[in-house]
Amino acid sequence: MHLQLPARYWPKCPPPEVSLSEYDEKSLQYGELELDFAVEETAFMLVDCWNLTKDGPPIVPGMSKYWDYNFIAGGASWLERAEAIVAERILPCLRRARELGMLVVHGPSSYIANHYPQCQELSRTVPEPPPPVPRAWPPADFVAECWRQFMRLRYGEDCETYWNHLRPAMDIASALRPTEEEVVFSTLAQLDDVLTERKILNAIFVGFAANACLLQKPGAVADLSGCGYQVVVLRDCTTAIEAPWSVDSLAATRTTMDYLEMCYGYTATSEDFLKASAH
Numbered sequence: 001m002h003l004q005l006p007a008r009y010w011p012k013c014p015p016p017e018v019s020l021s022e023y024d025e026k027s028l029q030y031g032e033l034e035l036d037f038a039v040e041e042t043a044f045m046l047v048d049c050w051n052l053t054k055d056g057p058p059i060v061p062g063m064s065k066y067w068d069y070n071f072i073a074g075g076a077s078w079l080e081r082a083e084a085i086v087a088e089r090i091l092p093c094l095r096r097a098r099e100l101g102m103l104v105v106h107g108p109s110s111y112i113a114n115h116y117p118q119c120q121e122l123s124r125t126v127p128e129p130p131p132p133v134p135r136a137w138p139p140a141d142f143v144a145e146c147w148r149q150f151m152r153l154r155y156g157e158d159c160e161t162y163w164n165h166l167r168p169a170m171d172i173a174s175a176l177r178p179t180e181e182e183v184v185f186s187t188l189a190q191l192d193d194v195l196t197e198r199k200i201l202n203a204i205f206v207g208f209a210a211n212a213c214l215l216q217k218p219g220a221v222a223d224l225s226g227c228g229y230q231v232v233v234l235r236d237c238t239t240a241i242e243a244p245w246s247v248d249s250l251a252a253t254r255t256t257m258d259y260l261e262m263c264y265g266y267t268a269t270s271e272d273f274l275k276a277s278a279h
Contacts, residue, residue: 003037003100005204005276007232007268010261035202035232035266043200044097045224047107047207047214049086051171054079059169067162070155074209074241081239082208089237089270090206091175096274098179103198106178107207107219110186111167118184126193191219192227202230204273206237210256214238221264231265233257234273 014027069075113119185191225231240252
């Protein structure tokens, strides 16, 4: 069975008929095409769809709700958007992927993935590549101090101490929990092994955050695009961590989608995916 999915991309040059006097960034326009995917060659990928909530109790009883907000950086406004996206956009698309018989793959952080039997089995059967050779320069103590400063300035003193209390309570959002047949992975090697075995060529991504883990974590958009898979992000099934000046317009989310379309693959919408004709 094949799926026809309308998709959008961001060309790096205007059409040939644009004159040199008009050849500038304003002349660049979104491109559109219809992608034809064999369902059995396509994976539906969920990245970091966590069980944190805006208004619920702290995920760890007795801890301040502040640390729930601190962990995801965007606080209440970000969690409000993410919860709505999970319920109104991602969940219907997940149901559609399951109805089609598409391979469903969950990519939470390793401290969540490792609790799931699917990931535990992959850990037993898929060898991990050797660790990189330690760098001689910059000096290790300099690197460690830069990282401590980076974390302290962005998340506050002792954030890791509090996060270590949070992580055991973290999970995939309850509405999106994997079935026994679905894949849960924690490393790119595990994911690549599964996709190779299943002869997957295309990856449709949803999840969070658009300008962080959805793009950069192991097995997410940049990795799979770099490995040669065809990547599509459902752009209304994610949201970025916004800046104070962008939160009302969601400019960081829109800009991240433009960046993905320019450098890594395509985007579509949840409506596109739900209405995509299968034959």
